[in-house]
Amino acid sequence: MATMASTILLLIVLHLLSVATAQRQPSVALPGCPDRCGNITVPYPFGIGPDCYRYDGLESQGFQLECDDTGPSPPRLTFFGHSDYSLAKLSLATSEVTVYVKATPTCFNFTSGLDGGDTEAYTSVDKNVYRLSNNGDIDVPLVLDWAVRDLDNCSAARNTEDFACRSTHSNCFDVTKDAAGSGYGCNCSTGYDGNPYLKGGCTGVSVGVILLGSMCCCLCLARQKSKLIRTKQKFFEHNGGVILQQQMQSYGGTTGGPTGGFKIFSTEELKKATNNFAADQILGRGGHGIVYRGVLADDSVVAIKKSKMMEETETKEFTREMLILSQINHRNVVKLLGCCLEVEVPMLVYEYVSNGTLYQYIHGGKGLDANTALDTRLRIAAESAEALAYMHTSASPPILHGDVKTANILLNSSLTAKVTDFGASKLAPNDEAEIATLVQGTCGYLDPEYLMTCKLTDKSDVYSFGVVLLELLTRKKVLCFDGPEENMSLVSRFVIAVKAGRHGELMDDGVRKGMGREALEEVSHLLTRCVSMNGEERPGMKEIAERLEALRRYQQHPWGQSDGADSEEEKSLLGRKQQRDADYKFRPHDVLDLEGGSTHYFSV
Incomplete structure (x- = not known):
């Protein structure tokens, strides 16, 4: 096609x-005059019929031609009054005429002259000698020169009214004296082509x-x-665009309805929004791709993610996952506004969150320091936990993030947390035996159980969130390559500190000063459960969100600032109905050091 x-x-x-x-x-001929006879072009100054040829005032009337097209035979072009000369070609460029004349073969003796017959005219063609005659039986081609002969040369003719070179871009050249006398000819200037004998006849070849x-x-x-x-259509179909459009229509169209205004963008729309994905529009780079700031046609600001790769299995599930993610509407989840399917790897369009990432806030000097209110940290942690809990328990089907880290938690102008980047997210598998062929995640945050079993579960997100909470409370990076090997992983340092009863020293100064002994023990116990090697021992995200919110309430109460007794009222404020196991200890295999850079993929 x-x-x-x-x-x-x-x-x-x-x-x-x-x-x-x-x-x-x-036109090669004068207006209203025939320019052909059969298949032979007749250019001016030659012409057929009255007022169609140049008249030099000579008796020969050499430019007047006759065209005999009355008989059954092909049309025949001849000089006026000379029917024995049949014209085959007229050339303006070489000032030559090719004619056919009747001739009879004859034998020519160089010593005794011609062998009898008429000696008026002879010609040599192809090394043979012919005698020209009116009753000849052979047509012999002859090439004749022609020129304008009313004046002898260009100098004499140039300033006359009847100068033959009429075109603006034409040149005149002299014809040396021959049997017919002197004259001149015309041709077009360099770079031009056409008929120099007509006004406007020479035109630019360029x-x-x-x-x-x-x-x-x-x-x-x-x-x-x-x-x-x-190509765009091929990618669109491969990425499930047709299916997605059908599903969107069944959900009520591209605007309003359950899809919440989810839109399929064209490549041109996103190029225009990002100034053709200019470097100065980059918001950040991650393991899954690059995020650009964009301004759409309606002046709304968005974040556009160009992903690096996608597994074939992910491609098959992409449209279903996009439609489900588009329906997620939670104040602590970055809204997915649409996607572009006309590229090899689909691009995702999210709502724009203005204040950067939690990682930048903790480590990039964007606001968090030792004096930052403890309540702000606990609120950010609680909001992030609520977002993940919503994805795990309220979405249908449940959604697993797969790459929870501080770089994937954004902050708006009021420091409200918004979880983003579901590039590694998966719908919770229906089959308990379903495992991944490519383990995705970020070193330092990656669930060791997921790394060993290749089975992503909601408890994998719990482990990663535990690392985020630890990073937020200690203001230390999750991986450090400067010290001894046992201190490389922040989780390992925390495990060792807990075993030694010195985990409080690992906390940031602002946390130690603002958090009482009971609250510190509570959050340490929560962290201990989150980063357990055994996923079954980890709490659910809903419980984590509830405990963090209870801890916030406790910290806002006057008792939360003191080291008072462990009263029943304090336990109630902390949300504990039963005495927790204060003697929870890590087992030896719970200490795990993870090496590596940012995001890694482990082939299984």
């Missing part, structure tokens, strides 16, 4: 080119070249555009 379209387009271009060429080509080049460029551009459209 595409080949047929290209062929049709080529034929159209060639037709337009031929039409344009015909339009720019001036016009045709430019026209042809322009047509070829248009054809190439059209073919490239057609190929680009086919």
Whole structure:
């Protein structure tokens, strides 16, 4: 189909080119005069009929021609009054005429002269000698020179009213004296072509070249555009665009309804929004791709993520996951606004969150320091936990994030937490035996049980969130390569500190000063459960969110600032209905050091 379209387009271009060429080509004869006799072109100064040829005032009337097209035989062009000369070609460029004359073969003796017969005229063609005669039986071609002969040369003719070189872009050249006398001829200037004997007869050759080049460029551009459209359509279909459109229609269209205004964007829309994905529009880079700031046609600001790769299995589930994610509407989850499917790896469009990431807030000097209110840290942690709890328990089907880390928690202008980047997210598997072929995540945050079993569960997100909470309370990076090996992982340092009863020393100064002994023990116990090697021993995200919110309430109470007794009222404020196991200890295999950089993929 595409080949047929290209062929049709080529034929159209060639037709337009031929039409344009015909339009720019001036007539070779005077207006109203025939310019052909059969298949022979008759250019002025030659002409057929009265007032169609140049008259030099000579009796020969050499430019007047006759065309005999009355008989059944092909039309025959002759000089006026000389029917024995049949014209085959008239050339303006060489000032020559090719004619056929009747002739009879004869034998020529160089010593005794011609062997009998008429000796008035002889000619030699192809090393044979012919005698010209009216009753000859052979047509012999002759090439004759012609010129304008009313004046002897260009100098004499140039300033006369009847100067033959009429075109603006023409030159005159002298014809040396021959049997017919002296004269001059005309040709077009360099770079021009046509009939110099007519006004406006010489036209620029470059016009045709430019026209042809322009047509070829248009054809190439059209073919490239057609190929680009086919490529986009191929990606769109491969990425499930047709299915997604059908599903969106069944949910009530692209605006309003359960899809919440989810939109399928074109590549051009996103290029325009990001100034063709300019470097100065980059908000951040991660293991899954690059995030750009963009401004859509309606002036709304968005974040556009260009992903690096996608597994074939992910591609098959992509449309279903996008539709489900588009329906997530939680104040602590970055809203997915749409996607672009016309590229090899789909691009995602999110709501724009203005204040950067929690990682930047903790480590980038964007606001968090030892004096930052403890309540702010606990609120950010609680809001992040609530978002993950919502995804785990309220979404249908449940959604697992798969790459929880401080770089994937954004903060708005009021420091409200918003969990983002579901590039590694998965719908909770229906089959208990379903395992991943490619383990994805970020070193330092990666659940060791997931790393060993290749089974992503909600408890994998719990482990990663435990690392986030630890990072938030200690203001230390999750991986450090400067110290001894046992201190490389923040989780390992925490485990060792808990075993030694010195975990309080690992906390940031602001946490130690603002958090009482009971609250510190409570949060340490929560962290201990979150980063357990055994996923079954980890709490659910809903419980974590509730405990963090209870801890916030406790900290806001006057008792939360003191080291008072462990009263029943304090336990109630902390949300504990039963005495926790204060003697919870890590087992030896719970200490795990993870090495590596940012995001890694482990092939299984």
